[in-house]
Amino acid sequence: MDTPERLIRSTQELLWDRGYVGTSPKAIQQHADAGQGSMYHHFTGKADLALAAIQRSAGELRAEAEAALSGNGTAPERIEAYLSRERDVLRGCRIGRLAQDPDIIASPELRRPVHETFEWLQQRISRVIDEGRQRGELPPHLDPDATAATIAAAVQGGYVLARAAGSPEPFERAIDGVRALLKVD
Amino acid sequence: MDTPERLIRSTQELLWDRGYVGTSPKAIQQHADAGQGSMYHHFTGKADLALAAIQRSAGELRAEAEAALSGNGTAPERIEAYLSRERDVLRGCRIGRLAQDPDIIASPELRRPVHETFEWLQQRISRVIDEGRQRGELPPHLDPDATAATIAAAVQGGYVLARAAGSPEPFERAIDGVRALLKVD
DNA sequence: GTCTATATCCCGATAGAC
DNA sequence: GTCTATCGGGATATAGAC
Numbered sequence: 148m149d150t151p152e153r154l155i156r157s158t159q160e161l162l163w164d165r166g167y168v169g170t171s172p173k174a175i176q177q178h179a180d181a182g183q184g185s186m187y188h189h190f191t192g193k194a195d196l197a198l199a200a201i202q203r204s205a206g207e208l209r210a211e212a213e214a215a216l217s218g219n220g221t222a223p224e225r226i227e228a229y230l231s232r233e234r235d236v237l238r239g240c241r242i243g244r245l246a247q248d249p250d251i252i253a254s255p256e257l258r259r260p261v262h263e264t265f266e267w268l269q270q271r272i273s274r275v276i277d278e279g280r281q282r283g284e285l286p287p288h289l290d291p292d293a294t295a296a297t298i299a300a301a302v303q304g305g306y307v308l309a310r311a312a313g314s315p316e317p318f319e320r321a322i323d324g325v326r327a328l329l330k331v332d
Numbered sequence: 333m334d335t336p337e338r339l340i341r342s343t344q345e346l347l348w349d350r351g352y353v354g355t356s357p358k359a360i361q362q363h364a365d366a367g368q369g370s371m372y373h374h375f376t377g378k379a380d381l382a383l384a385a386i387q388r389s390a391g392e393l394r395a396e397a398e399a400a401l402s403g404n405g406t407a408p409e410r411i412e413a414y415l416s417r418e419r420d421v422l423r424g425c426r427i428g429r430l431a432q433d434p435d436i437i438a439s440p441e442l443r444r445p446v447h448e449t450f451e452w453l454q455q456r457i458s459r460v461i462d463e464g465r466q467r468g469e470l471p472p473h474l475d476p477d478a479t480a481a482t483i484a485a486a487v488q489g490g491y492v493l494a495r496a497a498g499s500p501e502p503f504e505r506a507i508d509g510v511r512a513l514l515k516v517d
Numbered sequence: 518g519t520c521t522a523t524a525t526c527c528c529g530a531t532a533g534a535c
Numbered sequence: 536g537t538c539t540a541t542c543g544g545g546a547t548a549t550a551g552a553c
Contacts, residue, residue, distance in 0.1 A: 150536080165434045168354040172529060183530090184537050193529065239432065243489075246496040247424065247432040249350050261496045269493075269502070290512065296493065296502055297482075297509025303492040304428075304485030308454075311431040311446045317454070317481055324482025327475065328513050335518080356546060368548090369519050378547070520553075528545070535538075 151189045153179040158200035163241045167197055167248045167257070198257060204241045205264045216271055222279020223329055226272070226298070230322050236315035239306040269295045285329060294328065301325045336374045338364040343385035348426045352382055352433045352442070383442060389426045390449045401456055407464020408514055411457070411483070415507050421500040424491040454480045470514060479513065486510045 148156075157179035161170040172193050176186050190196040215228040242264050251257045272295035279285035301321050308317035333341075342364035346355040357378050361371050375381040400413040427449050436442045457480035464470035486506050493502035 166351075166353065166432065168351065169434055171527075173527075182537055182539090184539080187530070188536060243492045243496075244432050246492045247351065247429050249354060252495055252498075258496070258498065262498065265493050265496045265502070288512070290508065293505050293509040293512065295509075296490075296505035297486055297507075297513075300487075300489030300493055300502070300506035300509075301482055301485045302489065304487065304489030305481075307428050307431045307488040307492075308450050308481065308485055310437055311428075311443070311450045313437075313443065313447065317450070317485070320454075320478050320481035321485035322482075323475065324478040324480075324485075324513070327473075327478065328482075328509070357548080358545070367519055367521090369521080372548075373518055518553105520551100522550080522552095524547105524549080526546080526548105529543100531542080532540080533538100534540095535536105 150179070150181050150185055154181055154186055154189060154196060155199050155203055158196050159204050159241070162197060162200055162245065163204070163238065166244060167250050170197075172196075194254065194257065198260075201242075201245065201257060201260050205260045208240075208242055208264060209267060212268055212271065216275055221284045222275050222282065223284055225275055226279075226329060227326070229272070230298070230302070230325065234318075236306060236309045236318045237313070239310055240303060243303045243306065265299060269299050271295075272298055289329075297328065298325055335364070335366050335370055339366055339371055339374060339381060340384050340388055343381050344389050344426070347382060347385055347389070347430065348423065351429060352435050355382075357381075379439065379442065383445075386427075386430065386442065386445050390445045393425075393427055394449060394452060397453055397456065401460055406469045407460050407467065408469055410460055411464075411514060412511070414457070415483070415487070415510065419503075421491060421494045421503045422498070424495055425488060428488045428491065450484060454484050456480075457483055474514075482513065483510055 154175060157175050158170070161174055161178060172186060175196065176183060186196070190199070211232065212229060215232050216225050218225055218228055242261055245251045245261050251261065273291040276285060276289060276291040276294050280287055280289055280291065301324070305318035305321040308321065309315050339360060342360050343355070346359055346363060357371060360381065361368060371381070375384070396417065397414060400417050401410050403410055403413055405413070427446055430436045430446050436446065458476040461470060461474060461476040461479050465472055465474055465476070486509070490503035490506040493506065494500050
């Protein structure tokens with residue numbers, strides 16, 4: 148793997164675990180086994196490298212969500228596939244954790260990919276719900292946009308509760324509550 | 333206001349906006365208009381001061397939630413009072429944001445008040461739901477614990493989506509989806 | 518209680534040699 | 536492309552005077 152690639156991947160890992168404010172160029176270099184001069188040769192600085200890493204993570208997350216949401220099966224099955232997909236709950240969301248970072252939110256450049264990822268996710272879930280409603284697979288009274296927002300929020304908030312508790316349990320409970328929302332009763 | 337008090341309140345504000353990792357003793361001193369020596373006289377260091385600030389914020393949050401959840405009215409009305417209570421959505425949650433902070437999560441001392449706050453909140457909401465169910469104010473099929481977790485998670489995740497979007501809208505949508513969950517149908 | 522001085526290390530970046 | 540040197544500043548304290 149070449150040096151820019153190692154730098155980007157290392158930054159992805161560190162942003163995930165420590166956020167933008169908590170990640171230093173030096174830590175990135177050590178994790179990537181790259182020198183100071185090397186990093187500043189390939190990237191203009193911390194923000195530039197972070198942008199590349201965030202875009203990469205956003206693309207990965209989107210691909211994984213799309214795989215669950217576009218699979219075979221009914222709408223509720225595809226939502227369920229998304230809800231129950233493999234997650235390191237205590238590590239949290241690569242993208243969602245960045246929404247808490249003051250320097251990310253203060254920078255339009257760095258915030259954009261975070262924003263776009265969640266916009267895309269909510270619309271994608273909303274479309275699945277709408278399809279399912281029309282096929283009678285989901286309750287007809289469900290508001291697709293509101294329900295999609297609730298699903299995305301419950302996942303993000305589930306991470307928060309789980310990390311606070313030091314256990315994935317609250318995440319699972321919160322997702323169970325969401326499942327009830329989708330029941331045809 | 334005396335110096336320790338000013339230091340605690342300043343730390344509360346800075347933790348809310350920048351998190352633990354992003355808050356320096358120097359910034360606290362400047363915000364509190366206190367000297368270096370003064371701060372280290374009243375507190376042993378950054379972690380000590382942060383603990384006092386977190387405990388204070390946790391107490392405040394709990395009091396505000398309790399006011400909504402223990403008010404007069406039916407169970408759905410009290411939940412609604414909690415959901416629609418005044419919030420600076422784009423600022424996020426004083427306590428929830430700390431769950432994203434690696435140094436908070438790594439320290440049992442600092443994580444405890446965060447954990448306890450969310451435990452209390454979920455149990456408190458769960459009790460309200462259970463009461464409402466027994467009085468026929470809420471659907472009998474609702475699982476109190478799961479629903480309470482979903483409500484707490486939707487609020488926390490709503491903050492994440494709103495901050496990513498730079499707008500309170502996704503928060504409001506997510507809360508709307510939760511309201512549907514509580515409808516007697 | 519509060520002040521200033523000092524210590525050690527890290528931050529984020531630039532410069533110029535190789 | 537990568538290295539080492541250097542920069543001005545901040546992080547997180549400790550020491551000791553007042």
